[in-house]
Every structure is written in structure tokens, then in C-alpha cells.
Amino acid sequence: MNVALQQKEKLQGVIREALLRAQSRGELSLPEIPEIGLEIPRDTSHGDFASNIALVTAKKAKKSPRDVAAIIVGNMEAEGFIEDVQIAGPGFINFFLSNEWLYEILKVIEAQGLAYGNCSHGQGEKILLEFVSANPVGPLNVVNARAAAVGDTLARLFRAVGYTVGTEFYVNDAGNQADIFARSLEARYQQIDNPNYPFPTEGYPGDYVKTLALRLKEEHPNLLELEWDERIAFCKKWGTDQMVEWQKADLANYDVHFDLWFRERELHAAGALEEVIAEFDKKGYLYTNEDALWFRSTDFGDDKDRVIIKSDKTYTYVTADIAYHYDKLKRGYTKLINIWGPDHHGYIGRMKAAIQALGYPADSLEVLILQYVALLRDGQQVKMSKRAGEFITMQDLVDEVGKDAARFFFLIRSPESHLDFDLDLAVEQSNENPVFYVQYAHARISSIMRQAEEAGVTIPTAADVSLECLKEESEIALMKKMAELPEEILIAAVQREPHRIARYALDLASLFHSFYTHCHVLGEQEDVRDARLVLAKCVQIVLKKILHVLGIDAPDQM
């Protein structure tokens, strides 16, 4: 139930009738009635709702916008819920409504609870959201942290608007990186007893590999009895398994839980790559050149054709990824959404080509490009290098600023904006971080509720109080803001813009803090007190709801 939308539709009806009446009276001559735009204006002096219909139709009506507006308003029938209609600015029609519709919001929130703002827009369509998908060769970094926050919140948004969502982390545990990692681990294992044992030149230098080697030695002291190939294969499996567990634990600390950790090696084991190659071959999309097998992806709009089997007879990364995407589609997902870094932008064309070659529409794959995170310390960008083993991990970040602040920091920015993360600021000002501002609003409400109950005051329901007591500016503003939630959630989901919800959270918290300062709840006259208790309770529900969407705790005390 979307009260704001209902009001809009009612007002659109009022305007449409006025237009038709004006037409029949010959005051206006329009070839057709266009869609009637209505919005909730930022500036409250512009009313509860404003329409630009007169500006849009002025030219076709061959009159000035203000004249058209006057004609429309002159042909409107009086309606009880409309208190005033004004023509303003270049020709806007501003509607001032009685507060009834705002009181209705409170009843709806009370009835729906944390489901308030949800809708069935997605109609159960199956969306698969794949994100992070970092190589299982090291700890997660801050870019992964950004992707995790954005992906997780998008998943929550999609669920809120009625999609069936699966979240997946693709574990690339069968490629070159995993091989190099396995050799690095093996070398560290050897070095425990033989410090001069050579370390691979391209190996992973991080200390965590040494730590891992010690654990490996403890669990498997006789590893060196295996032949080289078997030993490396063991290190690869055991090592990537350890990394996956580590990454899982870090993400759990961050309140991100994937429905499935999809292992690349299982694709290989199941023959999925051969299957997809056979599929391409059958359709004639393959050819051989210079001992390599190529996929003619240019048939589907890619810049160039892509190698599927290298001249050394091994597969490329894309081959396994195509098999993975094929697997997703075969599992019945009709929309695959991947979150990638900007370095993978050039990769979109070949994946869309592959999807089409497999007989699925190009837009069943959607790729969101999340821009990079630059870490700043002492005003300087922190240079990070996996090769040199120098980086700030996601866990470092969470340890420093906390899960809630970290998530909020990533979610407040639009996904396509480059993000400067000032570590000094995040540490120094962690108490001033905007996330606390939002959480504090929630805690304050909890405190009011607690004290009301201690004083023997039962928290009333909307039906039992005089809602017309709610008429202060700060009270009206709160109700209006809450009325916008359903649309905010829908837009954030449809446009893949989770930062809208973080902004909304700040706005709502700000309005509440203002209300808190200007209007007391406890200690007021009983009817006022009860109405405000209902209002505060509703704000609490909405705050809890959006904090949940953001994956941030809603504390009752701070």
C-alpha cells in the first residue's frame, strides 16, 4: 500500500477531469491529454503536491503556462481533501492537502511493520546477483568491501520490491592465480625446514602465506612425500579452501552472507567447459587459428573474437566464466547481475556475446561497474600492491572503523563515483560518522519507548489516538518523508542506486532529531503525548527497516 501514490492518482484524476471540462467548454483545445506529472516538492511553500502540467501543455494549447494553469484550476471541482490550490512560479499548480493522508501513513506503517515500503514490482522474477568474487589467494581488500556492501544492499532492495534473489560468490580456484598461490604455499612449507628453498618469482609474498604454511605442516607433516604435481594439487585445493573460509569469515563479520559460493573447480570436474564448447561448436561459432580455438564473439557485437582454448590446450578464464553463466541461466535465473570493477569493463562485450550464443537475450546479463576506492593517509594516496604484499584489507578497515561505519561509508556514495576513503578521517572522526547520526535517532526513540513503559504508559495504536494533534511543522515533515519510502525503495532497486537509501536514512534521522528538539513526547498532554508516541513508533519502524536494508545495526542504546 502506497499512500503517496494513492494521493497522486487522486490528484491526477482531479486534473484530468478539469482538463476535460475545460476542453468541452472550449477554454482549452489539446489534441490529447498527456501524462500528468505530480511530485512532492522540496519546498513546503509549494504545497504537498505540485504539477507541471500547465508548463508541459502550454505550447500545444497556444497559451501561456500561467493561463493554462488558471483554466485548469478554474475547472476543478471542490474536493474535501484539497484545502487550497495555488498557481505559482512559471505555472506550477500547487496542491495543499488536509493532513488526513499523512495520518493514513502512520496507520499503514503500523499495520505493515518492517514490510512497509515493500512492493511486488518484481513479481517473483529470479535475479542472480554475483559480486565480490575475489580470487581465493589472499584476504579481501577495500574494493571488495565496497562491492560487498553495494551488492548485499542491492540484494536486500530487490527482495523488498518482489524479486526472488540469489547471491553468489564465484571462487576462481582453478586458474593461474590459484596455481601461483599453490606454488607460493609449497615454497613457504619447504622454507620451514630449508630457509634457502627458492620462492617463486611471481609468488604471493604476504605473511599470511607463511602462517598458512605452518598450519599446513601441522595438519599434513608428510606432504613432501608426495610427488611435485600431487603436492601442488594438494596445496591448491587445501590453500584455496582455507582462503575461502577466511573470506567467508571476514564477510560474515561484515554481515554479508552469500547464498552460494560457487567453485570454479566444480565446473571443470563436471565437464561444464567441454559442454559449453560443444554447444558453441554445434552452432558453428568456433574456429581454429594458430593452434588455438576461438569463439567468434564478433558475431554478437564483441570488439574481437576470443580464445577459448589456448595453444597449450588449457582453457582461458573466459571459458570457465561462460560455463558458469550458462549454469546460472540453466538454473532458471532470468536476470544475471554482476558487479565488477572498472578494469573489467572491456569484458562485458564478450560475456554478452557468449550469453547470446547460448540462445539467451543480451540483456539477461547486466553488469554494474563499481568504481575504485582510493585510500588516503596523511592526505596521500596509499599505494597498494598485492605483489609486494602491501595492502589494507577489508578486515583492517572493519577493525578500524567498525562494520556499520564502513558499510555506510561505501553505501552513501553512488556506485559509479570514484571514492576517496580518508583513513585518518575515518578513524579520528568515527564518532562523527553519519552512520551514528542515524543510529542515534533510532536509539533515542527506543529510549522514549522504554521510559514510557517504565512510567506505565502503554504505547497506543494509531486507531486509538487523536492523530490531528500532529500538526507541528516537524511532525508533518516526518510523515511526509515516511510517505516517500515506498517510491524511494522502488527507484533505488530499479535504478540500482542503493545510495539513495543511505541518503534517505540521513534525511529521516535529521527530521527526527529536529522533531525531538522541538516537540516533547513524554510529559505532554495525554492526547498529544499519545499521538506523538504513535509517530515516534512509526519513525522507529522505518529507521529500523532502512538500516536493515543497509545491513547496519539499529541499536536501542548508544
Place this chain on the structure above:
RNA sequence: GCGCCUGUAGCUCAGGGGAUAGAGCAUCGGACUUCUAAUCCGAGUGCCGCAGGUUCGAUUCCUGCCAGGCGCGCCA
């Protein structure tokens, strides 16, 4: 060279075909005997990168240019 992202207040960033372009931080000044001052109230700040075009109206859409970031492998 080609492709993608970005360019808005001192800083970090929202917004977006329409009404005086917004927020936080920073700066300055006020507000706690009363539900948590992690709060509130007030004050100043803008060639919305530049130049054209579309439009009744452009900061928003289109084109070109400039600047920064990132890609363009038989790496993943």
C-alpha cells in the same frame, strides 16, 4: 587511437528539463534544572570544467573540446 567513469561551495559528495542549485565536514555565533547535546537553531560561500546545439526553459539532454581515473592479452 578506441571504450567506460568522473568534473557542482574551501574539502567530501548529493541532485537533476522547470520555481531562489543542496547536504555533511570545516569556520563563526547561539541552545542542556525537562524524553540521550553522538543533538538542535542561526550565518557566509557557487562562470554546476569550457564551447556550441535542442527547448518556452539546460547545471540536467546532444555534440565537440579540456582535465583526472581505469581499461583495450592465447592474465585472471
